[in-house]
């Protein structure tokens with residue numbers, strides 16, 4: 001599996017910060033990856049190597065974990081990540097129309113990042129906010145009770 | 160707050176808290192409580208909360224405590240706001256947009272007139 | 282805590298409203314208060330229940346008495362006779378001759394009480410979850426204090442056993458029995474874990490508890506630890522629940538500060554430490570052994586069982602894993618006793634169950650009702666009927682690992698055993714209620730898409746089977762399938778069940794079996810006629 005690279009001091013800084021906070025034991029691997037992923041937007045190959053050395057865990061097993069969990073990414077992502085819930089409760093109350101509108105307005109297919117690096121569009125399994133479905137999450141902001149016509153206004157809030 | 164070392168400690172603290180709350184209610188304290196679970200927030204509770212805080216500041220309303228609570232399970236009616244004035248029973252409002260929130264503060268909190276068309280039964 | 286004894290429902294369909302149902306409702310509310318019954322009688326509006334000749338109706342549970350047509354003037358007598366004195370107000374009853382239409386089902390529900398009874402959700406949405414004082418004011422930490430100072434661990438386990446509490450994480454395993462397994466292990470180190478990975482589509486009851494009442498779970502975990510002899514615990518909260526994690530972090534700090542966590546709790550020799558572990562997005566981590574792997578920092582893939590976590594769990598030590606809702610029942614049981622708890626629900630499934638109501642209904646949300654309520658009651662009483670008066674076609678229960686329940690089963694009591702007998706699953710308590718605009722093939726496709734995405738890949742029957750099943754459903758939906766595809770689907774469903782390593786793959790085939798059992802004609806229409814009867818699927822690709 002190809003893992004994107006990132007040549008920057010930021011990688012080292014992010015790994016250091018995460019290890020300072022969580023320590024170097026194996027059971028802290030996921031919290032460490034989570035924090036680095038948040039700091040850099042994804043997990044570049046350099047970060048995985050560094051973490052593997054510091055934790056004395058084979059690189060394969062670090063990559064194994066990094067590629068297993070949906071919230072961790074080994075590919076660079078846009079400045080804003082839109083998560084669309086594709087599970088049944090949102091689907092039956094109008095999720096399909098919202099999904100089509102999202103793809104059309106962003107001109108993106110699932111898992112794609114826009115050429116200007118602004119948006120990444122991903123689908124996700126149920127987020128547990130079904131009572132106000134259909135739902136999307138942009139970065140950390142949750143939008144519920146969505147209809148297709150609300151999409152342009154919401155997208156316009158992000159630069 | 161003090162550390163609890165026995166059941167008696169716990170009972171004592173509970174009594175103290177209760178006394179404190181009663182005194183506040185007797186003094187006519189007004190509580191505005193916003194449902195801030197994830198559902199509430201997704202339905203716009205943060206905007207509602209902001210409107211309430213701004214309105215209180217802009218109109219120099221005093222004696223109001225703004226609090227938050229979790230979801231009560233009535234997703235359909237989010238955002239939900241509850242108002243308690245002194246010892247009066249709690250009034251629950253549903254679908255409280257920033258506009259409705261301002262109306263609740265002006266009519267109910269300041270003037271004692273419940274905003275009937277947004278009252279919900281819990 | 283409010284203990285509900287009667288439930289009064291007022292019909293609120295357009296005809297009832299036109300004939301003064303709102304006035305009847307308001308007067309009922311006032312009279313119930315006058316008689317001081319508001320702590321034990323619950324009052325609600327109900328959608329259209331038939332009997333259009335006798336509207337507006339007033340229905341009183343548990344007697345399932347039907348009164349109608351009721352006027353404002355009748356209310357006083359009704360409340361005094363039935364609710365206060367406890368005898369049926371015969372003169373006001375709707376005549377037997379008219380007992381037909383949709384409410385015929387009421388007769389079979391005599392003796393039940395579908396009223397909301399909040400035990401695990403009693404504080405959610407009421408207290409300020411960021412303020413420990415609020416929790417303490419509402420009985421908080423009393424059960425822990427009492428247990429530590431007045432009961433032995435064995436007594437605590439016995440009380441839980443007596444209560445008949447069963448796990449709410451899906452399988453319904455008796456909680457006291459599981460606690461007993463961990464308690465009897467001889468080990469210097471044991472763990473208790475709260476499973477808050479809640480990822481079943483349509484389920485968010487655990488989130489509500491965590492966001493609205495985090496201290497109740499801390500108290501329950503401490504009680505569990507005391508009972509089984511553990512001194513360390515984890516709560517595994519799914520990564521997407523950021524607010525729940527924040528609230529829980531704060532609650533742990535507050536509890537530590539006040540001495541409910543840490544050393545010598547309540548001045549006794551009991552020590553307990555609690556950590557939060559955040560998930561990172563993987564449904565499978567809700568499976569308890571995958572969850573253990575994940576806490577240990579590995580890919581969340583299930584372990585071979587046996588050995589079970591109760592003997593070889595986290596870091597190889599005896600470990601108790603319980604769901605959030607299960608744990609939330611513990612402090613009230615210990616505070617009020619097993620006998621009190623058994624006064625709710627059914628004999629084999631005591632207590633309440635939290636359901637999430639979703640889909641094409643008028644009111645979505647979350648309710649906590651005694652075990653044994655029926656789907657029809659949920660739709661009529663809590664969902665306030667189908668949106669736009671449409672017909673109820675089916676419900677999907679328990680997230681993706683639940684069943685698709687056709688309208689014909691809507692009068693089956695929802696408890697572990699009745700559902701088991703009917704061959705359907707209660708699962709996690711999600712009720713996705715669908716009207717006739719929902720296509721069963723399309724719905725099954727969405728469900729299987731979930732499974733193929735979330736399959737952890739460890740065993741091939743699940744990894745490949747879920748993908749193949751999705752492809753076959755896609756072929757049916759787009760008119761490319763033949764009748765033979767249906768036989769293959771049925772076989773695949775059986776194979777998934779028999780050959781998969783864990784519950785994910787085993788239940789992935791349930792929707793396939795369900796749609797072929799209950800909705801065969803609709804599925805076949807896609808193939809034989811090249812049309813989707815619900816008008817959802819695009820069968821244009823059909824090759825005629």
Ligand SMILES: Cc1cc2nc3c(=O)[nH]c(=O)nc-3n(C[C@H](O)[C@H](O)[C@H](O)COP(=O)(O)O)c2cc1C
Pocket residue numbers: 447448449450451452453454456476477478479480481564565566567568569570602603604605607608783784785
């Ligand atoms: C695929 C799969 C997913 C599961 N997800 C959850 C979950 O999200 N939350 C949960 O409490 N139990 C979940 N379970 C059930 C757990 O394995 C376990 O039975 C449960 O946590 C035990 O708690 P209880 O006895 O309190 O029900 C899942 C099981 C499977 C097979």
